[in-house]
Amino acid sequence: MQRYARLSDGAGYVSPVATSYFPTYEPIAVESILANCVRLAKDRSRTPFDPETLAFAAEFSKALLSDRAAARFPQVVSLGYWLRATAIERLRLAYEPLFAQADRLVVPRGLVFHLPPANVDTLFLYSWIMGMLAGNTNVIRLPSALNDVTQLLLGFLRATATPAITESNLFVAYGRDDVITAEISQVCDVRVVWGGDEKVSAVRTIPLPPNAIDLNFANRFSIAAIKASAFEALDEAGEHQLTERVYNDIFWFNQMGCGSPRVLYWVGEACDFKAARRRFFESLSAVEQEKGYFADVGAAVAKTNFAFRAMLDHNVASYERFGRAISVLTLAEPEDVRGEVQGGGLLWEARVASLFDLAPALQRSDQTLTYFGFDRAELLAFARAANGRGIDRIVPAGAALDFGHLWDGYDLVQAFTRVVHIA
Amino acid sequence: MKLDDLIAAPQFSLSQKQKDAALLSGLNALTRLHHSRCANYARILDALGHEAGAPAETIEDVPFLPVSLFKTHYIKSVPDEAVTTVMTSSGTTGQAVSRIALDAETAALQARALVNVITTVTGKQRLPMLIVDAKKTIQDPHLLSARGAGIVGLMRFGRNHTFLLDDDMRPVREALETFLREYGGAPFIIFGFTFMVWQYLQELVREGSFDLSHGVLIHSGGWKKLTEMAVDNATFRNHFAQVAGLRRIYNFYGMVEQMGAIFLEGEDGLLYPPNFADVIIRDPFTLVPLGSGEPGLLEVVCLLPRSYPGHAVLTEDIGVIRSVDGAGGRRLGCGIEVIGRAPKSELRGCSDTHAYRMAQAT
Numbered sequence: 001m002q003r004y005a006r007l008s009d010g011a012g013y014v015s016p017v018a019t020s021y022f023p024t025y026e027p028i029a030v031e032s033i034l035a036n037c038v039r040l041a042k043d044r045s046r047t048p049f050d051p052e053t054l055a056f057a058a059e060f061s062k063a064l065l066s067d068r069a070a071a072r073f074p075q076v077v078s079l080g081y082w083l084r085a086t087a088i089e090r091l092r093l094a095y096e097p098l099f100a101q102a103d104r105l106v107v108p109r110g111l112v113f114h115l116p117p118a119n120v121d122t123l124f125l126y127s128w129i130m131g132m133l134a135g136n137t138n139v140i141r142l143p144s145a146l147n148d149v150t151q152l153l154l155g156f157l158r159a160t161a162t163p164a165i166t167e168s169n170l171f172v173a174y175g176r177d178d179v180i181t182a183e184i185s186q187v188c189d190v191r192v193v194w195g196g197d198e199k200v201s202a203v204r205t206i207p208l209p210p211n212a213i214d215l216n217f218a219n220r221f222s223i224a225a226i227k228a229s230a231f232e233a234l235d236e237a238g239e240h241q242l243t244e245r246v247y248n249d250i251f252w253f254n255q256m257g258c259g260s261p262r263v264l265y266w267v268g269e270a271c272d273f274k275a276a277r278r279r280f281f282e283s284l285s286a287v288e289q290e291k292g293y294f295a296d297v298g299a300a301v302a303k304t305n306f307a308f309r310a311m312l313d314h315n316v317a318s319y320e321r322f323g324r325a326i327s328v329l330t331l332a333e334p335e336d337v338r339g340e341v342q343g344g345g346l347l348w349e350a351r352v353a354s355l356f357d358l359a360p361a362l363q364r365s366d367q368t369l370t371y372f373g374f375d376r377a378e379l380l381a382f383a384r385a386a387n388g389r390g391i392d393r394i395v396p397a398g399a400a401l402d403f404g405h406l407w408d409g410y411d412l413v414q415a416f417t418r419v420v421h422i423a
Numbered sequence: 424m425k426l427d428d429l430i431a432a433p434q435f436s437l438s439q440k441q442k443d444a445a446l447l448s449g450l451n452a453l454t455r456l457h458h459s460r461c462a463n464y465a466r467i468l469d470a471l472g473h474e475a476g477a478p479a480e481t482i483e484d485v486p487f488l489p490v491s492l493f494k495t496h497y498i499k500s501v502p503d504e505a506v507t508t509v510m511t512s513s514g515t516t517g518q519a520v521s522r523i524a525l526d527a528e529t530a531a532l533q534a535r536a537l538v539n540v541i542t543t544v545t546g547k548q549r550l551p552m553l554i555v556d557a558k559k560t561i562q563d564p565h566l567l568s569a570r571g572a573g574i575v576g577l578m579r580f581g582r583n584h585t586f587l588l589d590d591d592m593r594p595v596r597e598a599l600e601t602f603l604r605e606y607g608g609a610p611f612i613i614f615g616f617t618f619m620v621w622q623y624l625q626e627l628v629r630e631g632s633f634d635l636s637h638g639v640l641i642h643s644g645g646w647k648k649l650t651e652m653a654v655d656n657a658t659f660r661n662h663f664a665q666v667a668g669l670r671r672i673y674n675f676y677g678m679v680e681q682m683g684a685i686f687l688e689g690e691d692g693l694l695y696p697p698n699f700a701d702v703i704i705r706d707p708f709t710l711v712p713l714g715s716g717e718p719g720l721l722e723v724v725c726l727l728p729r730s731y732p733g734h735a736v737l738t739e740d741i742g743v744i745r746s747v748d749g750a751g752g753r754r755l756g757c758g759i760e761v762i763g764r765a766p767k768s769e770l771r772g773c774s775d776t777h778a779y780r781m782a783q784a785t
Contacts, residue, residue, distance in 0.1 A: 300707045301720070301739055302768035305491040311470045312463050312496050319470045324708040344768075 018180070021142055021154045022171035023161065033139075034183050036170050040137035041111040041187045043168060048099065048106055048135040048417055049092045052164045057129065058085035060160050070156070073149050074252065075122045082403060083129065091133070091405060095413055105420045108135030109213075110189030112416060115181075115203060117194045118143035121150045124171075125157075126403040127192055132169065134416035139184060142173040182206045190215060190416060215415055217258075217408050220367030221338045222400065224249070224261035225355060228268035228276050230373025242372055243283040245398025249370055251293050251325070252401050255343035259368040259393065259400040263337060263348040267355055267373075277330075277349065285323035288345070293325050299344040303327050306342040334358070338365065359385035366390030367408060370400045426726045429699040430536050434543050435689070435754035437698050439747050442756055443482055446701055449726040450485045450734055451478040457732035460500040464488075464732040483703055483712040487722055487735035490521070490680050499524035501730045510572065512679040521679055526730040533683030533727050540687055540697045541580050544673050545639055551606035552581025553599070553638075555615025555624050557588040570616055572679070573643065581612045587623060594623040603633060610637050616644035617674065621654060628667040636668030643675045643685070647763065656692050676740075676761050680733050684725040686759065693745050693758030700725035702757050704744055705737065707765065718743040718762055739765045 020028035046053065064070050064080030071077060081087070099106045112131035116124035124140055131138045142150070154171065161169075174180050185191055185206050192215045193203045200218040208214060224246070234242065250260055266273055307319050310329050317332040325345035331337070334350040334357070352358060355378060369391050371379065379394050392409040395402065405412045424432070424445040437445060457464045458475050468475065468486055479485045492498065499506065505526045512521040525533070554574060561571045561578075578584055585602045589595050602611075613635070615624065620642045628635065640663065649659070656674065663669040676694045677685035684700035696702050703722040704713045713719045721742035724735045746758040 295708065296766065296768070297707045297741075298766040298768040301489075301765045304710070304737070305489050308467065308489050308492045309495055311467045312492075316470045318472060320472075321710065 018172055018174035020170070020172050021146075022140075022157055022169060023166040025154070025158065028172060030174065030180055033170070033172055033174070033180065034187075037111065037113075037139055037184050037187050040139060040168065040170065041189070043137050044108070044110070046108065046135040046137075046164070046168065048108060048413070049095070049133060050135055050164075052162065053132055053135075054085075054088055054092070056160070056162050056165050057083050057088050057133070059162075060156065061085065063156050063160050064153075067156070069152060073152070076149060076153065078402070079122045079125060079153075082126075088133070091413075103421060103423065105422055106417045107420055109416055109418055110136060111187060112136045112138045112190040112192060113184050113188035114138060114140040115191070115193045115195070115199075116140065116142070117196075117199075118145075121147055122153065123194060123403070124150070125153055127194065128169070128171075130405060130412040131190070131192070131416050132165075134413055136190070136416055137168045138170070139188070140169070140171045141181070141184075142171055144173050144175045146173070178202075178206060185212075188212055193217065213415075215410060219365060220258035220408065221341075221363075221365050222259050222261050222368035222370070223263045223265060223358070223366065224370040224372075224397065224400075225265040225267050225358070225374070226280070226371070226397075227373030228266045228271035228273060231276055231280065232271055239279065239283050240287070242397060243280065243287050245396075246284055246370075246372075247287040247291060248398055249400035250345060250347070251288065251291070254295075254299070255345060256341075257401050259370075260343075261347070261368070261370055261400060262341065263350065265334070265358060266349070266351045267353070269353050273351060277328075281320075281322045281326060281328060285326050288323055288325050293345070295325050295344050303342055303344055303346050306340070306346060310337075334361065336361065338363070355379075355382040356385050358382070359387075359389065362386050362390030364390055368393040368395060368400055370395055370397050372397045426532070426699060429726065430532075430539050432698055434540050434687075434697045435695050435756060438755045439757065442698065442701060445698070446724065446726065447479070447482055447485075449699075450482060450724055453726065453729070453732075453734040454479070454485060456729065457500045457734070461498060461732050463496060463498045464500070482701060482724055485724060485735045487724075487737045488732060489737045490678070490739060493521040493523060493680055493731075493733070494519035497522050497524070499731045501526045506730070510679045510682060523680055523682075523733065524731050525682075529728060529730040532729070536683035536697065536699060536727055537576065537685065538580075540683075540685055541577070541641070544641070544671065544687065545580055545612055546610070549580060549582045550639070551583040551585075551602070551611040552578065553585050553587060553602050553611065553613045554578070555587045555613065555620045555642075557590050557592055558586045559590045570644070573616075573677075574614070576682070577614050577641065581614070587615075587627075588619075594627050596627055599627055599633060603635075607634060607637060610639065613638045613640040613669075615642055617642045617646060617659075618644060618648040621649055621652075621659065625662065625666075628663075628669075631666050633667050635663070636670070638669050639671045639673070640669055641673050641675065643677060645761075645764075650763070660692070676759075678723075678736075678738065680736050681723050681725050681728070683727050684723060689749075689754045689758060691746070691749075691758060693760060695754045695756055695758055696723070698756075699727060702742070702744070702759055704742055704759075707741075710737075715744045715747055720765065721759070721761065741765055 018028050018030055018033060020026055061080050061083035064076055114127045116127055128138050128140050185208050189212050191208055193200050194217045197218045200216045307327050307329060310316055311319055315332045315335060316329050318330045320328050327346045329348050331348060331350040334352060337348050383394060426449060429445060458468055471486055473486050506524045507527050508525045508530055510523040510525060556574055561574050585598055587594055587598055660672050663672060674688040675685040686694035686696045689695050701724050704719040705722055706713055707720050718741055720737055721740045722737045728734050741762045742759050744757050744759050748755045
């Protein structure tokens, strides 16, 4: 504990350099960050789905969707759509019955401390917006080097924020400094950590106040399942539509987003598997060429190296490449291929007779199942068979990377609020 | 032509067409050999869909292994008791190193092959040899890296070995003076790693007070550090010619996974594979073979490796074929330039602090 008390000791401590990105963009003294956090922790002026917050979300969405610079970045456009007034209103309505129950009043938790990942440049905003919609004040710790997309988004934020938003949120970067993280942790009510297992474990050792909670989003592994008979039934247009969606799932974040599938399961008993998969991968490869996926040479080399290692370390029946970016390792039998992860278009592939065959081997770290060709009853039955072993998201092909208020097993609105029981 | 003949024949003497024909059957025989003796290799060939025993129709079709595989897996085609030497590559601390299993046969083949390549520039006689390195590099077993192994391998082409550096890696002026006083009037060999030759030998001779005109400089190890100093091969050669009269300079490209099959620089400054080896340039993304003038990943095929399946190895070096059958030079076959190492992958997961790279904007 001594280590974390340093800042409060006062005498002799030299304040490191930190940067405020919101409300203002300027250097900020660490003392000022902490003073602001203390102020934000005490501020209880907003309620869940506060009209002013909703109005801001709508404005922010409009700004993102009408800007030419923003239109170049698909992930920014997708954030803009997610935030548009009708979508947020739908979200509000979904919670209305729950919030209106007679035995309770839903209130914000207080100050949410967000530690977003460095690589998914829109995620910090999703995390923040969920915290804000629930009525909380927020402090967001940004990575020390920000890319163009992050900078662009912060610029929009500064330009569209209303006084209420300005007063209740702080975006800062302060480099690697556990002392500051510890100080902020001491005054927050929720700490949200996005990142790898190592980051989550490291932050976890930093104490929280006894009544505060941690929401941890660690490394995840994701898979896809295609019902072979449904795929076989597709005409050319349907096939193209599907592979375009799968392309987005895989290539948007270079297959490094947690929701991007790494294993593709072909589900079904009687089908011409060879013909189906060939058609699928050739179509996927054609989409990849159409879109002009940019891959770097280093990633291509790493992918080749990975594939050759995989042939010795796993029971790989075949290794095939399609076009410039797609490598497929076909497993003789489904087996555990979690662990070392390779992005940029490397897919494992296996056959199973039924979705149920996947359930026993699922693990807690399995996050998303993207699917094609299954009906709701089949998916529900699968989720029940898995029964919490793993898989927190079951979404159609094309939606692997779509952020939602249900994420990694959490209902984020609920996680960011408390329930006052009124009898 | 048989391997023995290819080794014994004057090097760089086969036209590309002759070479393709001479290498193909040998490479196919090696594919069969390793398929039958190395389970790991057979496993990979099966997954790649190569029929066991089915001969490749062109050299480009011979299945290859990426060089990195020798770093993560110990892959060999002889039983443990037949292994006489395990060669390891250099690597900075924490980096994986290659482990290459040599038996007596392959080691002998590689040694004989190396002799026939090196003597094309040094002559058959052993010459006095100046080594631009410290003696400790070959004495301390902890330091016996590829650099040490390379020196030991080359030392047998010389006699009266003199090390230019002391054990603190400082060039010793008196050592050079003594060596030249004794041997400088007749042919002698200088050997060292490219950047060390530039850093240390160049430092001593740049004022023009030494005459190296009877020397044959053989150097290797890559241009990365020199490129950072804006020194290219032409600058390197011109500089030594001007300040010390050293004109016989031969760079070579080689690796621990292909001992013996070094690509030796010709008069045109290009690197030439010997008779028993060849080069293929591949597109890094599709691995499709590329033509002359197109840079890509460099693959080395070679008839020497019998104890490990290294007869076709895809490196992580970027190279380009600049000429075929000697555009101007006296050598036949492919003349290549090695441009550098492929960059490391920049793709990182959620856990990494690196900024993620935009895949594309649609």
